[in-house]
Amino acid sequence: MSGDDRRRLAPTRRNYVKYGGALLGGGLLAGCAGNSDSESTQTTPTETETTTDATGTETEPPYTAEIAPVGRVSLEEPPTNVFTHFPWFADMASALGRGDTINNVWWSGTTEALNYFTDGFNDFEISWRDRTGEYGFTKEQLYELDSDLHLVDPAWVTTQDNWSRSDISEVSNNIGPWFGNYYSGSHGTPPETWADEYEYNTLWELFDGAASLYGERSRYEALAAVRDNLLERIENGLPPESERPTAAYLSIETDLSAIYALRLNSLGYWNSHTRPLGAVDAFGGQEFSGPFKRIDMEALLEVDPDVILALWTVTETVDFEQMEKNLRDDPVGSEVSAVQNDRVCVQGTRWQGPLMNLFQLEMTAKQLYPEQFGEWPRYQNGDTYPAFSSDEQLFDHQRVADILRGEFDA
Known part of the structure; x- marks a missing residue:
């Protein structure tokens, strides 16, 4: 027809x-x-x-x-x-x-x-x-x-x-x-x-x-119960606001030819893995004309974030190891605190559903607050999500696996 x-x-x-x-x-x-x-x-x-x-x-x-x-x-x-x-x-x-x-x-x-x-x-x-x-x-x-x-x-x-x-x-x-x-x-x-x-x-x-x-x-x-427990654990473990790091939430080309800043704590489900963590947005005091703001390396150094969260870096869109090397080799980028202290961190995508949301909440909590939630291991291209022990997990991974298989008690 x-x-x-x-x-x-x-x-x-x-x-x-x-x-x-x-x-x-x-x-x-x-x-x-x-x-x-x-x-x-x-x-x-x-x-x-x-x-x-x-x-x-x-x-x-x-x-x-x-x-x-x-x-x-x-x-x-x-x-x-x-x-x-x-x-x-x-x-x-x-x-x-x-x-x-x-x-x-x-x-x-x-x-x-x-x-x-x-x-x-x-x-x-x-x-x-x-x-x-x-x-x-x-x-x-x-x-x-x-x-x-x-x-x-x-x-x-x-x-x-x-x-x-x-x-x-x-x-x-x-x-x-x-x-x-x-x-x-x-x-x-x-x-x-x-x-x-x-x-x-x-x-x-x-x-x-x-x-x-x-x-x-x-x-x-x-x-949803797994997520509620995860959010409660995060909320109870967060340090006082005065002790939280500054973070730059960025989309960075591998060769550093384009850098875009995003809001860290804005409303909406695209920030549902960063907003609950309450870190200080390094660009929080600046005006954005849209969801992204193109910046240069000097602008990044000016806000000098403690942590850089780099989008798309667990996909083939960005070569994380090469991007990190380029930041260390850049005369301005090498002066940024996050680069000097090896706190440039991988991220997935803001376009997350509930599965990615659970893992990205856990991942980002560890990246921002290693003393409170355990350290995030250094990432190399091709890595898969770390096999944290049950004591290191912020939510029960096995419980989620059972739910996905349909083998769980309601």
Whole structure:
């Protein structure tokens, strides 16, 4: 069947896929008022949002979650064919034992980073390793993939070329619903036409919703308990604020040709592994015009951080050992305290799901506070995550491995 033929299908052909909530009266299904697409027409769902059980009581479909700006999403069955773009949802699917459902994710570095953190887990497979694609996607691609669920924020999608709110409605009705909240990553400003419908969520609130749609509540709750214990341990072990190090959170090219500073403690789930640690942002007093600020070596020396957290360095994006050597050889970089004291530290990616979040919290806590949480070992290219003893672990790695296998007591 051609893509054009499929566009002419009746509005909902999925297993009881349904949107609800106040937002939808304002236009996700109907299209945005004032939409420039003159072909945008109001669509009416062919299913009701509730069913009636044998006693006559109305019940909600069993796999339901709600998130802004989408509203409520309900499925009759857990999804088996799922599209996502950004990597945090692919991480979530793997954490729920449903990584095999992911049919697309952007950027192969995602698998490199997750593999680094989970290499010590026996029988854990990144099922979507070979399903990485290009940045962006088209409506035609979504028709071809024929997904039960699109784990992508539709507000973000409408900022991409050739996407309108009527396209969002078409995909949700003819293929499968959307579920995502991109702008919570940095508490960024959503597109103006979505602003009234937007709320910010944490990473683990997104994970909560994904778990509900997959029908994997027990795994989510078990992993959330691990995280709660980890955060409590970190909070109880932090030194007084006056004794905390200054840290520069940087994206650095291997050859030092470009250096970008990022906020260390800003709101949003992209900082969910640095903000809870409460270190002093070396660039905290400076203005940023966006999430990144390009700096030179002199600017880095001026703030002179105790610690440098260097993004992407557990992936092939950056050659960490060569970058570190280049810093030591640079006449200005060699004067930075973090370089002189061997406190230039590897990091994964801000685009983390719950699995990477657990490991990156532990990793960064050890990098910033070795006296409180144990020393982070020196990294060499190709290393995998250190095999800490149970006494050295800040969370129970075996417990997480058991949850991933589905072999745990709830």
